[in-house]
Amino acid sequence: MGLVIGRKEGEAIIIGDLIRIEVFEENGLLRLDIDAPKEINIVREEIYNPKNKNSSKALYEFAKTHEKLFKPSSIEEV
Template identity: 55%
Template sequence: MLVIGRKPGEYVVIGENIKVKVVKSNDGDLRLAIDAPKDIKIVRGEIYEQEHLQEAK
């Protein structure tokens, strides 16, 4: 796992076509803006874990 620090407005690029940008909300929380092709499935971590727990049963 790569751990990298990014400030609001900065981003990382994964492969040739996925861009993950750090944005700051009005509350001061950090959010991620993900720009990826429509055929790439993106899910939140808690949903991913729920799906995989159900598969293990």
């Protein structure tokens, strides 16, 4: 497990000098507002890793059509 940080709504963390992540609430759900340079790809894990337990053919197709977002070894047919 990596670094675990507790944050409340409105609080943020900074990663390096370029990435800021703030927690906020919307309709009863916690959300993350991620501010990072366009060169940094930000993808939900279940899409990035199609072998995840939530994977499906649709996720695989998404990954194939957006290949430039993914490391080549992470796209495997399900």
